[in-house]
Amino acid sequence: MKPENIDLSPFYKFAGEHVAIGIHAIDTKGKTILYNKKMREIEGFDFEELVDRSLLEMFRFDQHESTLLQVLQSGTPVFNVKQTYWNRKGQEITTINDTYPVLDGKNLIGAIELSRDVTTLEKVIYQPLRKYDEPITFSTITALSKSMKKVIATAEKAATAKLPVLLVGESGTGKELIAEAIHWAHSSGRQMYTLYSHGTDGTIIEQLGEDSKQIGDGTIYCERIDLLPLSLQQQLLEMAEEGSRSNTYFIASVGDDPVELIASHKLLKDLYYFFSSMTIKVEPLRSRKEDILPFVYDYFSRHRMKVGSVVRGLDEEVADLLYTYDWPGNLKELELLLDETTSMLTTQEIVTADMLPNHFKLKSDLNGAHKPEDFIVQSNTDLLPLEDYLFEAEIYYLQKAMDLHGGNVTKAAAALGMSRQNLQYRLRKIKKNEAQT
Numbered sequence: 001m002k003p004e005n006i007d008l009s010p011f012y013k014f015a016g017e018h019v020a021i022g023i024h025a026i027d028t029k030g031k032t033i034l035y036n037k038k039m040r041e042i043e044g045f046d047f048e049e050l051v052d053r054s055l056l057e058m059f060r061f062d063q064h065e066s067t068l069l070q071v072l073q074s075g076t077p078v079f080n081v082k083q084t085y086w087n088r089k090g091q092e093i094t095t096i097n098d099t100y101p102v103l104d105g106k107n108l109i110g111a112i113e114l115s116r117d118v119t120t121l122e123k124v125i126y127q128p129l130r131k132y133d134e135p136i137t138f139s140t141i142t143a144l145s146k147s148m149k150k151v152i153a154t155a156e157k158a159a160t161a162k163l164p165v166l167l168v169g170e171s172g173t174g175k176e177l178i179a180e181a182i183h184w185a186h187s188s189g190r191q192m193y194t195l196y197s198h199g200t201d202g203t204i205i206e207q208l209g210e211d212s213k214q215i216g217d218g219t220i221y222c223e224r225i226d227l228l229p230l231s232l233q234q235q236l237l238e239m240a241e242e243g244s245r246s247n248t249y250f251i252a253s254v255g256d257d258p259v260e261l262i263a264s265h266k267l268l269k270d271l272y273y274f275f276s277s278m279t280i281k282v283e284p285l286r287s288r289k290e291d292i293l294p295f296v297y298d299y300f301s302r303h304r305m306k307v308g309s310v311v312r313g314l315d316e317e318v319a320d321l322l323y324t325y326d327w328p329g330n331l332k333e334l335e336l337l338l339d340e341t342t343s344m345l346t347t348q349e350i351v352t353a354d355m356l357p358n359h360f361k362l363k364s365d366l367n368g369a370h371k372p373e374d375f376i377v378q379s380n381t382d383l384l385p386l387e388d389y390l391f392e393a394e395i396y397y398l399q400k401a402m403d404l405h406g407g408n409v410t411k412a413a414a415a416l417g418m419s420r421q422n423l424q425y426r427l428r429k430i431k432k433n434e435a436q437t
Protein backbone atom coordinates (compact mmCIF):
# COMPACT_ATOMS: atom_id res chain seq x y z
CA MET A 1 0.00 0.00 0.00
CA LYS A 2 1.33 3.44 -0.88
CA PRO A 3 1.99 5.72 2.09
CA GLU A 4 -0.65 8.20 0.83
CA ASN A 5 -3.31 5.49 1.10
CA ILE A 6 -2.70 4.87 4.75
CA ASP A 7 -5.10 6.54 7.16
CA LEU A 8 -2.74 8.54 9.34
CA SER A 9 -5.27 9.61 11.95
CA PRO A 10 -4.52 6.69 14.37
CA PHE A 11 -0.85 7.66 14.18
CA TYR A 12 -1.61 11.31 14.91
CA LYS A 13 -3.89 10.23 17.74
CA PHE A 14 -1.16 8.05 19.21
CA ALA A 15 1.45 10.80 18.85
CA GLY A 16 -0.90 13.34 20.45
CA GLU A 17 -1.36 11.16 23.51
CA HIS A 18 2.32 10.28 23.91
CA VAL A 19 4.08 13.50 23.01
CA ALA A 20 5.81 15.35 25.87
CA ILE A 21 4.05 18.61 25.03
CA GLY A 22 0.67 19.61 26.44
CA ILE A 23 -1.98 20.14 23.73
CA HIS A 24 -5.30 21.93 24.26
CA ALA A 25 -7.54 22.70 21.29
CA ILE A 26 -10.91 24.45 21.21
CA ASP A 27 -13.50 24.95 18.47
CA THR A 28 -14.87 28.36 17.47
CA LYS A 29 -17.40 28.25 20.32
CA GLY A 30 -14.62 27.79 22.83
CA LYS A 31 -15.44 24.11 23.49
CA THR A 32 -12.54 21.82 24.28
CA ILE A 33 -12.08 19.26 21.54
CA LEU A 34 -8.58 18.03 22.35
CA TYR A 35 -6.84 17.82 25.71
CA ASN A 36 -3.96 15.39 25.59
CA LYS A 37 -2.35 13.31 28.35
CA LYS A 38 0.53 15.73 28.97
CA MET A 39 -1.88 18.67 29.28
CA ARG A 40 -3.96 16.65 31.75
CA GLU A 41 -0.77 16.07 33.78
CA ILE A 42 0.23 19.74 33.63
CA GLU A 43 -3.13 21.28 34.53
CA GLY A 44 -4.57 18.43 36.57
CA PHE A 45 -7.96 18.51 34.80
CA ASP A 46 -9.65 15.58 33.06
CA PHE A 47 -10.89 15.88 29.49
CA GLU A 48 -14.44 15.16 30.74
CA GLU A 49 -14.32 18.16 33.06
CA LEU A 50 -13.60 20.51 30.20
CA VAL A 51 -15.43 18.96 27.31
CA ASP A 52 -18.95 19.93 28.30
CA ARG A 53 -18.20 23.52 29.02
CA SER A 54 -17.02 26.21 26.69
CA LEU A 55 -14.04 28.26 27.81
CA LEU A 56 -16.34 31.27 27.62
CA GLU A 57 -18.43 29.68 30.35
CA MET A 58 -15.48 28.54 32.40
CA PHE A 59 -13.71 31.85 32.23
CA ARG A 60 -16.67 34.14 32.66
CA PHE A 61 -14.53 37.20 32.32
CA ASP A 62 -12.59 39.39 29.98
CA GLN A 63 -11.86 37.09 27.10
CA HIS A 64 -8.36 38.47 26.65
CA GLU A 65 -7.31 36.59 29.72
CA SER A 66 -7.29 33.21 27.98
CA THR A 67 -4.69 33.09 25.23
CA LEU A 68 -6.74 30.45 23.43
CA LEU A 69 -9.75 32.75 23.27
CA GLN A 70 -7.57 35.72 22.44
CA VAL A 71 -6.07 33.85 19.49
CA LEU A 72 -9.50 32.65 18.43
CA GLN A 73 -10.65 36.25 18.25
CA SER A 74 -7.59 37.83 16.70
CA GLY A 75 -6.62 35.00 14.36
CA THR A 76 -2.98 35.80 15.21
CA PRO A 77 -0.64 33.34 16.94
CA VAL A 78 0.97 34.18 20.29
CA PHE A 79 4.38 32.72 21.09
CA ASN A 80 6.52 31.99 24.14
CA VAL A 81 4.14 33.02 26.89
CA LYS A 82 5.66 31.89 30.18
CA GLN A 83 3.24 31.09 33.00
CA THR A 84 3.84 29.97 36.58
CA TYR A 85 0.82 28.81 38.54
CA TRP A 86 -0.42 26.24 41.03
CA ASN A 87 -2.32 23.55 39.19
CA ARG A 88 -5.42 21.70 40.31
CA LYS A 89 -3.34 19.26 42.38
CA GLY A 90 -1.63 22.16 44.14
CA GLN A 91 1.69 21.69 42.30
CA GLU A 92 3.70 24.71 41.22
CA ILE A 93 4.00 24.54 37.44
CA THR A 94 5.89 26.64 34.91
CA THR A 95 5.01 26.33 31.23
CA ILE A 96 5.97 28.09 28.03
CA ASN A 97 3.06 28.24 25.60
CA ASP A 98 2.60 28.81 21.88
CA THR A 99 -0.99 29.36 20.74
CA TYR A 100 -2.15 29.23 17.12
CA PRO A 101 -5.40 29.80 15.24
CA VAL A 102 -6.41 26.69 13.25
CA LEU A 103 -7.69 27.18 9.70
CA ASP A 104 -9.43 24.82 7.32
CA GLY A 105 -8.60 26.50 4.04
CA LYS A 106 -9.56 30.10 4.79
CA ASN A 107 -12.07 29.23 7.51
CA LEU A 108 -11.11 29.60 11.13
CA ILE A 109 -12.15 26.38 12.87
CA GLY A 110 -10.57 26.77 16.29
CA ALA A 111 -7.37 27.43 18.22
CA ILE A 112 -4.68 25.21 19.69
CA GLU A 113 -2.25 25.72 22.56
CA LEU A 114 1.05 23.84 22.85
CA SER A 115 2.60 23.92 26.34
CA ARG A 116 6.14 22.97 27.27
CA ASP A 117 6.41 22.01 30.91
CA VAL A 118 9.64 23.63 32.12
CA THR A 119 9.03 23.28 35.87
CA THR A 120 11.90 20.93 36.59
CA LEU A 121 14.21 22.72 34.21
CA GLU A 122 13.55 26.01 35.98
CA LYS A 123 14.41 24.47 39.32
CA VAL A 124 17.61 22.94 37.98
CA ILE A 125 18.64 26.15 36.25
CA TYR A 126 18.01 28.25 39.33
CA GLN A 127 19.65 25.78 41.69
CA PRO A 128 23.10 27.38 41.38
CA LEU A 129 21.60 30.82 42.06
CA ARG A 130 20.69 29.88 45.59
CA LYS A 131 20.14 32.58 48.15
CA TYR A 132 22.90 31.24 50.35
CA ASP A 133 26.39 31.49 48.91
CA GLU A 134 28.04 29.28 51.49
CA PRO A 135 27.17 25.60 52.13
CA ILE A 136 24.02 25.16 54.19
CA THR A 137 24.72 24.12 57.74
CA PHE A 138 22.33 23.84 60.68
CA SER A 139 23.36 27.35 61.76
CA THR A 140 22.12 28.77 58.43
CA ILE A 141 18.58 27.77 59.33
CA THR A 142 16.47 30.22 61.29
CA ALA A 143 15.21 28.23 64.26
CA LEU A 144 14.12 30.34 67.20
CA SER A 145 10.83 28.57 67.85
CA LYS A 146 10.65 25.52 70.07
CA SER A 147 9.40 23.34 67.23
CA MET A 148 12.23 24.35 64.87
CA LYS A 149 14.82 23.80 67.62
CA LYS A 150 13.45 20.29 67.94
CA VAL A 151 13.62 19.83 64.17
CA ILE A 152 17.29 20.84 64.15
CA ALA A 153 18.14 18.62 67.13
CA THR A 154 16.50 15.58 65.48
CA ALA A 155 18.11 16.37 62.14
CA GLU A 156 21.53 16.53 63.81
CA LYS A 157 20.94 13.12 65.35
CA ALA A 158 19.88 11.71 61.97
CA ALA A 159 23.05 13.08 60.35
CA THR A 160 25.25 11.50 63.03
CA ALA A 161 23.51 8.14 62.83
CA LYS A 162 23.29 8.40 59.02
CA LEU A 163 19.73 7.15 59.09
CA PRO A 164 17.38 7.82 56.16
CA VAL A 165 15.13 10.78 56.91
CA LEU A 166 11.59 11.64 55.90
CA LEU A 167 10.82 15.37 56.10
CA VAL A 168 7.13 16.16 56.41
CA GLY A 169 5.76 19.65 55.86
CA GLU A 170 3.89 22.09 53.70
CA SER A 171 5.52 23.67 50.68
CA GLY A 172 8.03 26.41 51.56
CA THR A 173 8.65 25.32 55.16
CA GLY A 174 12.35 24.73 54.51
CA LYS A 175 12.52 20.96 53.99
CA GLU A 176 15.10 21.18 51.24
CA LEU A 177 17.25 23.49 53.34
CA ILE A 178 17.15 21.00 56.22
CA ALA A 179 18.02 18.15 53.82
CA GLU A 180 21.07 20.14 52.67
CA ALA A 181 22.15 20.80 56.25
CA ILE A 182 21.87 17.08 57.11
CA HIS A 183 23.84 16.20 54.00
CA TRP A 184 26.56 18.76 54.79
CA ALA A 185 26.84 17.57 58.37
CA HIS A 186 27.72 14.00 57.47
CA SER A 187 29.40 14.19 54.11
CA SER A 188 30.98 17.60 53.66
CA GLY A 189 32.50 17.97 50.25
CA ARG A 190 30.45 15.24 48.58
CA GLN A 191 27.62 15.91 46.17
CA MET A 192 23.93 16.08 47.02
CA TYR A 193 21.62 15.19 44.14
CA THR A 194 18.01 16.30 44.17
CA LEU A 195 15.29 14.26 42.49
CA TYR A 196 12.38 16.63 41.78
CA SER A 197 9.27 14.49 41.60
CA HIS A 198 7.23 16.75 39.40
CA GLY A 199 7.71 15.75 35.77
CA THR A 200 10.09 12.94 36.70
CA ASP A 201 9.90 9.83 34.61
CA GLY A 202 11.41 6.39 35.05
CA THR A 203 14.53 7.28 33.07
CA ILE A 204 15.69 9.88 35.61
CA ILE A 205 15.35 7.36 38.44
CA GLU A 206 17.10 4.72 36.34
CA GLN A 207 19.92 7.18 35.59
CA LEU A 208 20.31 7.99 39.29
CA GLY A 209 20.44 4.24 39.99
CA GLU A 210 23.20 3.81 37.42
CA ASP A 211 25.07 6.82 38.79
CA SER A 212 24.78 5.64 42.37
CA LYS A 213 28.16 3.90 42.18
CA GLN A 214 29.69 7.26 41.35
CA ILE A 215 27.51 9.02 43.91
CA GLY A 216 28.94 6.54 46.43
CA ASP A 217 28.45 7.93 49.90
CA GLY A 218 26.96 11.19 48.63
CA THR A 219 23.30 12.04 49.21
CA ILE A 220 20.16 11.75 47.11
CA TYR A 221 17.34 14.03 48.23
CA CYS A 222 13.99 12.85 46.82
CA GLU A 223 11.72 15.87 46.96
CA ARG A 224 7.94 15.39 47.42
CA ILE A 225 7.86 11.64 46.73
CA ASP A 226 4.09 11.78 47.27
CA LEU A 227 3.81 13.48 43.88
CA LEU A 228 5.33 10.50 42.06
CA PRO A 229 2.94 7.94 40.55
CA LEU A 230 2.93 4.71 42.59
CA SER A 231 4.72 2.76 39.84
CA LEU A 232 7.62 5.24 39.98
CA GLN A 233 7.59 5.10 43.79
CA GLN A 234 8.15 1.34 43.47
CA GLN A 235 11.03 1.99 41.06
CA LEU A 236 12.47 4.59 43.44
CA LEU A 237 12.26 2.12 46.33
CA GLU A 238 14.25 -0.48 44.37
CA MET A 239 16.82 2.16 43.40
CA ALA A 240 17.10 3.39 47.00
CA GLU A 241 17.55 -0.13 48.40
CA GLU A 242 20.27 -0.78 45.83
CA GLY A 243 21.88 2.64 46.41
CA SER A 244 22.00 2.24 50.16
CA ARG A 245 24.04 -0.94 49.63
CA SER A 246 26.67 1.32 47.97
CA ASN A 247 26.44 3.55 51.02
CA THR A 248 24.45 6.31 49.34
CA TYR A 249 22.51 8.34 51.86
CA PHE A 250 18.81 9.01 51.21
CA ILE A 251 16.54 11.81 52.40
CA ALA A 252 12.96 12.34 51.17
CA SER A 253 10.15 14.78 51.71
CA VAL A 254 6.34 14.65 51.58
CA GLY A 255 3.81 17.46 51.71
CA ASP A 256 1.28 15.88 54.04
CA ASP A 257 0.83 13.42 56.89
CA PRO A 258 2.38 10.15 55.55
CA VAL A 259 -0.28 7.97 57.20
CA GLU A 260 -3.01 9.87 55.37
CA LEU A 261 -1.01 9.74 52.16
CA ILE A 262 -0.74 5.95 52.45
CA ALA A 263 -4.47 5.66 53.20
CA SER A 264 -5.32 7.74 50.12
CA HIS A 265 -2.96 5.65 47.94
CA LYS A 266 -0.60 8.53 47.26
CA LEU A 267 2.37 7.02 49.09
CA LEU A 268 3.67 3.49 48.86
CA LYS A 269 3.81 1.92 52.31
CA ASP A 270 7.18 0.23 51.69
CA LEU A 271 8.73 3.44 50.42
CA TYR A 272 7.52 5.17 53.57
CA TYR A 273 9.09 2.39 55.70
CA PHE A 274 12.40 2.82 53.85
CA PHE A 275 12.63 6.53 54.72
CA SER A 276 10.84 6.61 58.02
CA SER A 277 13.59 5.55 60.44
CA MET A 278 13.65 9.26 61.24
CA THR A 279 10.50 11.24 60.47
CA ILE A 280 10.84 14.97 61.02
CA LYS A 281 7.76 17.16 60.94
CA VAL A 282 8.39 20.77 59.96
CA GLU A 283 5.56 22.96 61.24
CA PRO A 284 4.00 25.62 59.02
CA LEU A 285 5.21 29.16 59.71
CA ARG A 286 1.80 30.20 61.10
CA SER A 287 2.36 27.76 64.01
CA ARG A 288 5.82 29.12 64.84
CA LYS A 289 5.54 32.84 64.42
CA GLU A 290 8.62 33.47 66.60
CA ASP A 291 10.68 32.56 63.51
CA ILE A 292 9.21 35.33 61.33
CA LEU A 293 11.13 38.39 62.49
CA PRO A 294 14.49 36.61 63.06
CA PHE A 295 14.22 35.29 59.48
CA VAL A 296 13.60 38.85 58.22
CA TYR A 297 16.63 40.17 60.10
CA ASP A 298 18.82 37.31 58.80
CA TYR A 299 17.59 38.11 55.32
CA PHE A 300 18.45 41.82 55.71
CA SER A 301 21.92 41.02 56.97
CA ARG A 302 22.54 38.78 53.91
CA HIS A 303 21.13 41.52 51.70
CA ARG A 304 23.51 44.12 53.15
CA MET A 305 26.49 41.84 52.59
CA LYS A 306 25.48 40.73 49.13
CA VAL A 307 24.33 43.93 47.47
CA GLY A 308 25.73 46.54 49.85
CA SER A 309 22.29 47.86 50.83
CA VAL A 310 21.65 49.64 54.12
CA VAL A 311 18.32 48.04 55.01
CA ARG A 312 18.31 46.98 58.63
CA GLY A 313 14.77 46.84 59.98
CA LEU A 314 11.00 47.16 59.82
CA ASP A 315 8.84 49.81 61.39
CA GLU A 316 6.34 48.68 64.01
CA GLU A 317 3.35 48.58 61.66
CA VAL A 318 5.14 46.30 59.18
CA ALA A 319 6.51 44.08 61.94
CA ASP A 320 2.95 43.65 63.30
CA LEU A 321 1.61 42.94 59.86
CA LEU A 322 4.20 40.25 59.12
CA TYR A 323 3.54 38.72 62.50
CA THR A 324 -0.24 38.59 62.16
CA TYR A 325 -0.37 37.39 58.55
CA ASP A 326 -0.93 33.63 58.12
CA TRP A 327 1.80 32.81 55.55
CA PRO A 328 0.07 30.03 53.57
CA GLY A 329 3.22 29.79 51.39
CA ASN A 330 5.43 29.66 54.51
CA LEU A 331 9.04 30.95 54.42
CA LYS A 332 9.10 30.75 50.64
CA GLU A 333 6.29 33.33 50.53
CA LEU A 334 8.02 35.51 53.13
CA GLU A 335 11.31 35.29 51.23
CA LEU A 336 9.58 36.28 47.95
CA LEU A 337 7.96 39.24 49.69
CA LEU A 338 11.36 40.35 50.99
CA ASP A 339 12.91 39.89 47.52
CA GLU A 340 10.21 42.07 46.04
CA THR A 341 10.35 44.73 48.77
CA THR A 342 14.14 45.05 48.91
CA SER A 343 14.41 45.25 45.11
CA MET A 344 12.66 48.64 45.33
CA LEU A 345 14.86 50.04 48.09
CA THR A 346 17.62 52.56 47.50
CA THR A 347 18.85 54.34 50.60
CA GLN A 348 16.08 53.38 53.02
CA GLU A 349 17.15 51.68 56.23
CA ILE A 350 13.71 50.90 57.60
CA VAL A 351 10.91 49.23 55.66
CA THR A 352 7.58 51.03 56.10
CA ALA A 353 4.11 49.92 55.00
CA ASP A 354 4.11 52.07 51.85
CA MET A 355 7.12 50.10 50.57
CA LEU A 356 5.28 46.79 50.64
CA PRO A 357 3.90 45.48 47.33
CA ASN A 358 0.20 46.13 46.78
CA HIS A 359 -0.76 42.49 46.50
CA PHE A 360 0.57 41.90 49.99
CA LYS A 361 -1.24 44.93 51.42
CA LEU A 362 -4.39 43.53 49.90
CA LYS A 363 -4.15 40.04 51.30
CA SER A 364 -2.89 41.15 54.69
CA ASP A 365 -5.20 43.34 56.71
CA LEU A 366 -3.40 46.60 55.95
CA ASN A 367 -6.21 48.06 53.88
CA GLY A 368 -8.82 47.10 56.40
CA ALA A 369 -10.57 43.98 55.17
CA HIS A 370 -14.32 44.33 54.78
CA LYS A 371 -16.47 43.00 57.54
CA PRO A 372 -19.93 41.47 57.12
CA GLU A 373 -21.55 44.65 58.48
CA ASP A 374 -20.08 46.60 55.57
CA PHE A 375 -22.50 44.75 53.34
CA ILE A 376 -25.64 45.57 55.29
CA VAL A 377 -27.63 48.30 53.63
CA GLN A 378 -28.38 50.99 56.20
CA SER A 379 -30.85 53.79 55.81
CA ASN A 380 -28.40 56.45 56.97
CA THR A 381 -25.63 55.62 54.48
CA ASP A 382 -25.45 56.34 50.77
CA LEU A 383 -26.09 53.40 48.51
CA LEU A 384 -23.18 52.20 46.40
CA PRO A 385 -23.74 51.65 42.68
CA LEU A 386 -24.65 47.97 42.24
CA GLU A 387 -21.48 47.20 40.32
CA ASP A 388 -19.26 48.63 43.08
CA TYR A 389 -21.24 46.81 45.73
CA LEU A 390 -20.89 43.49 43.91
CA PHE A 391 -17.20 44.04 43.34
CA GLU A 392 -16.65 44.81 47.04
CA ALA A 393 -18.65 41.70 47.97
CA GLU A 394 -16.57 39.65 45.54
CA ILE A 395 -13.31 40.89 47.09
CA TYR A 396 -14.55 40.02 50.55
CA TYR A 397 -15.87 36.60 49.60
CA LEU A 398 -12.87 35.53 47.54
CA GLN A 399 -10.44 36.62 50.22
CA LYS A 400 -12.34 34.69 52.85
CA ALA A 401 -12.35 31.62 50.60
CA MET A 402 -8.59 31.95 50.05
CA ASP A 403 -8.00 32.35 53.80
CA LEU A 404 -10.15 29.33 54.58
CA HIS A 405 -8.11 27.22 52.17
CA GLY A 406 -4.73 28.45 53.35
CA GLY A 407 -4.12 30.43 50.15
CA ASN A 408 -4.50 27.35 47.94
CA VAL A 409 -6.11 28.62 44.72
CA THR A 410 -7.08 25.15 43.53
CA LYS A 411 -8.93 24.26 46.73
CA ALA A 412 -10.59 27.68 47.03
CA ALA A 413 -11.72 27.52 43.39
CA ALA A 414 -13.19 24.05 43.93
CA ALA A 415 -15.10 25.30 46.99
CA LEU A 416 -16.38 28.32 45.07
CA GLY A 417 -17.48 26.11 42.17
CA MET A 418 -15.30 27.88 39.63
CA SER A 419 -12.23 27.01 37.60
CA ARG A 420 -8.76 27.73 38.95
CA GLN A 421 -8.15 30.03 35.97
CA ASN A 422 -11.32 31.97 36.69
CA LEU A 423 -10.36 32.48 40.34
CA GLN A 424 -6.79 33.41 39.43
CA TYR A 425 -8.14 35.93 36.96
CA ARG A 426 -10.46 37.46 39.54
CA LEU A 427 -7.71 37.67 42.17
CA ARG A 428 -5.44 39.38 39.63
CA LYS A 429 -8.24 41.83 38.78
CA ILE A 430 -8.59 42.69 42.48
CA LYS A 431 -4.82 43.27 42.74
CA LYS A 432 -4.84 45.42 39.61
CA ASN A 433 -7.72 47.45 40.98
CA GLU A 434 -5.90 47.82 44.28
CA ALA A 435 -2.75 49.05 42.51
CA GLN A 436 -4.75 51.74 40.75
CA THR A 437 -6.42 53.08 43.89
Ligand SMILES: Nc1ncnc2c1ncn2[C@@H]1O[C@H](COP(=O)(O)OP(=O)(O)OP(=O)(O)O)[C@@H](O)[C@H]1O
Pocket: 131, 140, 141, 142, 143, 169, 170, 171, 172, 173, 174, 175, 176, 177, 178, 223, 224, 295, 331, 332, 335
Ligand atom coordinates in the same frame (compact mmCIF):
# COMPACT_ATOMS: atom_id res chain seq x y z
N1 LIG B 1 14.19 28.06 58.65
C1 LIG B 1 14.66 28.67 57.55
N2 LIG B 1 15.74 29.46 57.64
C2 LIG B 1 16.21 30.12 56.59
N3 LIG B 1 15.67 30.06 55.36
C3 LIG B 1 14.60 29.29 55.19
C4 LIG B 1 14.06 28.54 56.27
N4 LIG B 1 13.01 27.85 55.82
C5 LIG B 1 12.89 28.14 54.50
N5 LIG B 1 13.86 29.01 54.12
C6 LIG B 1 14.01 29.55 52.76
O1 LIG B 1 12.70 29.47 52.18
C7 LIG B 1 12.75 28.95 50.86
C8 LIG B 1 11.89 27.72 50.74
O2 LIG B 1 12.49 26.65 51.43
P1 LIG B 1 12.60 25.18 50.85
O3 LIG B 1 12.74 25.18 49.35
O4 LIG B 1 13.64 24.46 51.63
O5 LIG B 1 11.13 24.68 51.22
P2 LIG B 1 10.50 23.24 50.98
O6 LIG B 1 9.79 22.90 52.24
O7 LIG B 1 11.53 22.29 50.47
O8 LIG B 1 9.41 23.57 49.86
P3 LIG B 1 8.81 22.58 48.72
O9 LIG B 1 8.07 21.49 49.41
O10 LIG B 1 7.89 23.52 47.94
O11 LIG B 1 9.98 22.12 47.91
C9 LIG B 1 14.20 28.67 50.54
O12 LIG B 1 14.63 29.65 49.64
C10 LIG B 1 14.92 28.75 51.86
O13 LIG B 1 16.11 29.43 51.64
